[in-house]
Amino acid sequence: MLADYHLHTHNSDDSKVEMYEYAERAIQIGFDEFCYTDHKDYDVDGLNGIESDKYLIEYKKVLEKYSDKINIKLGAEFGMQIFNINKFENLFKSLPLDFVILSFHTVDKKMLWNKDFFEGRTQKEYNERYYQEIIDVTKIYKNYSVLGHLDLIRRYDTSYYPFEKIKDFIAEILKQIIKDGKGLEVNTSCFRYKIPDLTPSVDILKLYKDLGGEILTIGSDSHSVEHFGAKIFDVQKQLKELGFNHFYTFDKMQPIGHNLI
Numbered sequence: 001m002l003a004d005y006h007l008h009t010h011n012s013d014d015s016k017v018e019m020y021e022y023a024e025r026a027i028q029i030g031f032d033e034f035c036y037t038d039h040k041d042y043d044v045d046g047l048n049g050i051e052s053d054k055y056l057i058e059y060k061k062v063l064e065k066y067s068d069k070i071n072i073k074l075g076a077e078f079g080m081q082i083f084n085i086n087k088f089e090n091l092f093k094s095l096p097l098d099f100v101i102l103s104f105h106t107v108d109k110k111m112l113w114n115k116d117f118f119e120g121r122t123q124k125e126y127n128e129r130y131y132q133e134i135i136d137v138t139k140i141y142k143n144y145s146v147l148g149h150l151d152l153i154r155r156y157d158t159s160y161y162p163f164e165k166i167k168d169f170i171a172e173i174l175k176q177i178i179k180d181g182k183g184l185e186v187n188t189s190c191f192r193y194k195i196p197d198l199t200p201s202v203d204i205l206k207l208y209k210d211l212g213g214e215i216l217t218i219g220s221d222s223h224s225v226e227h228f229g230a231k232i233f234d235v236q237k238q239l240k241e242l243g244f245n246h247f248y249t250f251d252k253m254q255p256i257g258h259n260l261i
């Protein structure tokens with residue numbers, strides 16, 4: 001079973017892909033399932049992302065044309081900040097979502113990708129602030145399926161902060177998501193970004209397993225068609241080597257386990 005559970009289309013501000021293009025690509029390269037996970041961010045200048053009505057209409061058109069050949073799910077990537085949880089609760093109610101990735105691209109209204117968030121903070125401070133935000137949100141927000149690219153901070157801060165120094169924060173997050181029946185996303189864009197590790201790191205994945213975590217999804221985080229499905233087969237093998245037995249897909253927010261290769 002091959003499934004790509006992290007895909008951006010033109011409904012995200014940073015992609016131009018038409019929704020049908022992933023369907024054609026997926027069928028062409030023999031995938032069984034995929035899930036659209038377009039962005040929604042609030043309170044970030046210049047970003048709009050999903051407009052519910054338009055997103056749903058386009059999704060239904062693709063389903064009509066391709067659903068006899070491949071399973072296609074509707075998801076979203078929520079770029080949350082603790083002060084705008086209510087807006088996401090409303091968005092969640094407005095769409096029949098199968099799957100939600102909960103991600104943290106912006107903290108304290110400062111984006112990670114342009115390193116604004118790092119300005120004026122020591123490495124210890126910005127690492128602890130980033131993970132503390134995730135601790136605080138996951139304590140109160142529950143309408144999601146997996147945490148997206150949990151150690152995203154390592155994509156933009158390549159002088160990696162040692163795992164041992166932040167382990168207690170990460171353990172607290174992992175215990176919370178396991179208790180809540182949520183999972184982690186393994187984001188194969190780590191290969192595109194040339195991060196010398198998986199995302200999240202092997203250390204995080206091992207800790208998740210030791211704490212009893214089982215729910216894992218795998219997604220390419222594609223913003224262009226040629227990245228669809230990238231490294232998903234390889235990552236399945238790596239997860240098996242780490243001692244996991246299953247990866248998951250979702251239907252109407254319910255996890256479904258599948259044997260790893």
Ligand SMILES: [Zn+2]
Pocket residue numbers: 077103105148149
């Ligand atoms: Zn993301």
Ligand SMILES: [Zn+2]
Pocket residue numbers: 006008077221
């Ligand atoms: Zn994404």
